[in-house]
Amino acid sequence: MAKTPTSRIDKLLSSMGYGSRSEMARLAKAGGITLDGTELADVSARIALAPDLPARMRIDGEPLDPLQGLVILLNKPLGMTCSHKEDGPLVHDLLPKRWRRRDPAISTIGRLDKQTSGLLLLTDDGDLLHRVISPRRHVAKTYRARLARPLTGTEGALFASGTLMLEGEEKPLAPAALQVLSETEALLTVTEGRYHQVRRMFAAAGNHVEALHRERLGGLALPDDLAAGQWRLMRPDEIALIFA
Template identity: 80%
Template sequence: MRKIPTSRVDRLLGSMGYGSRAEMARMAKAGGVVLDGADLTDVSKRIAVTPDLPSRMDIDGEPLDPVPGLVLMLNKPLGMTCSHKEEGALVYDILPDRWRRRDPAISTIGRLDKQTTGLLLLTDDGDLLHRVISPRRHVAKVYRAALARPLVGTEAALFASGELVLEGEDKPLAPAALEVVSPTEALLTVTEGRYHQVRRMFAAVGNHVEALHRERMGGLTLPPDLAPGQWRLLTPEEIGSIFTEPTAP
């Protein structure tokens, strides 16, 4: 049985970006920390850090943020960068400001380039992050690509062959599955995460990707009601589905 982690209240709230221990102590004395319907004035108290804590604890009249171990799905908009430090619009700008001060920090699970939209996962769980991006896991990622020129018909066999070598590289790509949607649109399923891989694959066959959108990771699909720029937390079942095979669209 997995041991339930515990933490001092002030340390927990500080790690979640609410403020320093001194600030948390002052807030608690003023009645700003409520646990199970009662004021919690002693923030040195240790409590169990369970997933249901946000439904039991209020901070300044608002439910506690998700506890460490969160995983969220974001529909990444066009033009945003998956970085903590680069100039311009960042995907982290979409999240609550306080979440930037969380420790451990929230990071993207892999990246989508600035001009790619769609399914992006973020977490503060380092172990999960490395499991998802590990080459040994072969997590399938499905992209919808809009192309500048019609497909010629030979791309699917080449991508599936495991023999395609991208420009500037020596190691062939793992087999990838191409599904033709229209002469200038296709779904491509890859299990690697090389730099600009999908764009470079189509460039290798003389085409150009005009728009790229990630729809699925493993068995997890971006829901149609999650608009660009919106996000939501994943359930444990959804997190597990990342490691399952994608189903047919």
């Protein structure tokens, strides 16, 4: 059985964005850090990073945030960017403010551009991030596209051919699956993540994407009850669906 890792209390809380080590020492002295109802006065003491720690520890009366390894499922709204630094509204602004100071940092798993909405994952688990975005994994991504002009009926064969070349690129796209929903709406499933890929694919077919929404990542679907701008933490069984 693997040994449960430990950490100094002040180092743990600082890495989770609660404040500096000196600030954590002052908070503890004021009785603001408890474990199983008992005040922890010595933040230099080491504590086991057990899975149940967030349920047992309180910071200023509130449950401890999730430990490292969190995965967040977010329904990204339009008009927000996935960067940490760009001007304007950021998806990170939807999360608790102190989470911006966590180390390791919380990063998006891939990106959705400012004008694309839908399923977006964020994590501080670097191994998971690279597993999802690795070209060798071929994790499928399904988008709902609303188009400016009616489909001609030739797009499905073109996208599935494996021969479509995007402007400015030297390698053809991998085959992609198109499901027509109406004359001007379709689901497109791709296994690559090239720059503005879905928009450029429809442009290559002589159309224009007016609205784009990601509905699925691998076997994980965006829940119907998760409104735009809302997020929740994912369970291990839900994370496994990505690779199903």
